[in-house]
Amino acid sequence: MLQTLLMPLQYExxxxxxxxxxxxxxxxxxxxxxxxxxxxxxxxxxxxxxxVPGVAVAYYVGWPFAAGAxxxxxxxxxxxxxxxxxxxxREDAVIGVVFTAFFAAGLLLISxxxxxxxxxxxxxxxxxxxxxxxxxxxxAISAATILILGLKWRDFLLFCFDPGQARALGxxxxxxxxxxxxxxxxxxxxxxxxxxxTLVVAMLVTPGATAYxxxxxxxxxxxxxxxxxxxxxxxxxxxxxxxxxxxGGCIVTLQSAIFxxxxxxxxxxxxxxxxxxxxxxxxxxxxx
Numbered sequence: 001m002l003q004t005l006l007m008p009l010q011y012e013x014x015x016x017x018x019x020x021x022x023x024x025x026x027x028x029x030x031x032x033x034x035x036x037x038x039x040x041x042x043x044x045x046x047x048x049x050x051x052v053p054g055v056a057v058a059y060y061v062g063w064p065f066a067a068g069a070x071x072x073x074x075x076x077x078x079x080x081x082x083x084x085x086x087x088x089x090r091e092d093a094v095i096g097v098v099f100t101a102f103f104a105a106g107l108l109l110i111s112x113x114x115x116x117x118x119x120x121x122x123x124x125x126x127x128x129x130x131x132x133x134x135x136x137x138x139x140a141i142s143a144a145t146i147l148i149l150g151l152k153w154r155d156f157l158l159f160c161f162d163p164g165q166a167r168a169l170g171x172x173x174x175x176x177x178x179x180x181x182x183x184x185x186x187x188x189x190x191x192x193x194x195x196x197x198t199l200v201v202a203m204l205v206t207p208g209a210t211a212y213x214x215x216x217x218x219x220x221x222x223x224x225x226x227x228x229x230x231x232x233x234x235x236x237x238x239x240x241x242x243x244x245x246x247x248g249g250c251i252v253t254l255q256s257a258i259f260x261x262x263x264x265x266x267x268x269x270x271x272x273x274x275x276x277x278x279x280x281x282x283x284x285x286x287x288x
Contacts, residue, residue, distance in 0.1 A: 008241040017127045017247060020138055021237040022230050024191050025203065025251065027142045029229025030149055031187050032208030033222050034180065038160040041205045042092060043080070043181070046099030048188045048200035050076035052106030055192075060113065066137045066189050073185035076102050081178060125196035125248045127237065141190040145183050156180060157218055195248030202252040203229070210259045213266045228258060 008014040035044055051069035058068025076098055084094045130138075149156065158166040159176040167173045184204070191200045211224035236251030243250060264271050 008238055013128050014238075014241055016130060016135065017240075018234060018237045020130060020135055021127060021233040021247065021251060023142050024138065025207075025229035025231075025233025026226050027145050027187055027229075028191055028200075028203040029207035029225040029227075030146065030222060031183060032204050032206070032229070033211065033218070033225050034149075034156050034160050034208075035184070035204055036208035036212050037157070037218075038180070040184070041201065041209075042095050043077075044184060044188065044204035045201035046080065046095045047073050047076060047181075047185050048192070048204075049106075050099050050102035051185075051189055051192060052103055053109055054106075056106050056109040056113075060109075064133065064137060066134070066141070069189040069192060070141075070186055072102060072106075073188055074182060077181035077185050078178065081181060125192065125199070125246075127195075127247045138190045141186050145187055145190075148179070148183060152176075152179075153222075195252060199248045199252045202255060206252070206255040206259050207232075210255070210262050213262050213269045216268075228255070232258065 008018075035041060051073040054068035054070065054072030055065045056068075057063075057072075058065040061068075080094050080098045083089065083098065084091055087094070089097075155166070155171055155176060158169070159171065159173055159180070163173050166176070187204065188200050191203055195203060207225040207229040208221070210228055211221040214224055215221050232254045233251050236254045237247050239254075240247040240250040262270065267273055
């Protein structure tokens with residue numbers, strides 16, 4: 001039995017997949033706390049799809065795909081910020097227009113040169129085939145993201161919670177806005193290797209949303225979210241060997257299952273506790 005459980009650890013590609021998945025899971029979970037507080041879940045989805053044309057162009061010119069993906073992701077982020085600032089459009093409309101335009105451009109490029117780009121690896125990820133150079137890119141992006149978030153987390157917290165108060169205290173909210181978008185874009189590029197464009201948004205939102213239901217303190221929210229992100233990435237990538245299924249699919253399914261359990265059983269913000277509070281309030285209302 002023990003030999004069977006240790007079997008995935010005998011293969012180098014599985015050790016790489018488990019390690020990289022854990023790193024990406026932790027970084028995405030850290031960033032997801034700010035995304036949840038800011039209400040940018042759709043932004044993560046938009047940027048994860050906007051990197052597709054960059055991946056296609058990078059393949060054509062011989063660049064590392066992460067470089068092309070980051071450039072187009074950053075262009076999409078800046079484009080969304082510019083259109084939102086210069087027009088009366090709501091943010092969800094801006095996101096929808098920009099990310100579908102980038103995604104469509106990427107699909108067009110891939111369809112014109114189908115032999116050059118593996119669309120499946122972009123959409124669904126290919127963590128089991130990750131190269132050493134790609135691992136270095138992922139680690140560099142993850143280290144830079146964690147460093148910036150660690151140094152500026154208080155500023156980001158105030159900006160996400162109350163931009164007006166942040167501006168009144170002298171913070172450069174425009175810089176914080178675009179810096180957070182840049183980190184989101186870079187993290188989406190890193191996570192692209194693990195879960196693909198379709199599931200990046202789940203890793204960028206689910207851990208933070210789960211932690212948000214479990215605590216009202218932001219520091220504790222970060223700890224819960226990162227623990228969940230790393231833990232589910234380790235377990236999901238490990239379990240994918242036995243299921244012979246998608247690594248990203250296993251990770252995100254596990255995160256979603258935990259979110260459902262927390263949604264139901266969270267001691268303060270869960271559905272059961274909310275129902276209990278409503279029942280406790282009913283007698284008082286009847287007497288009044």
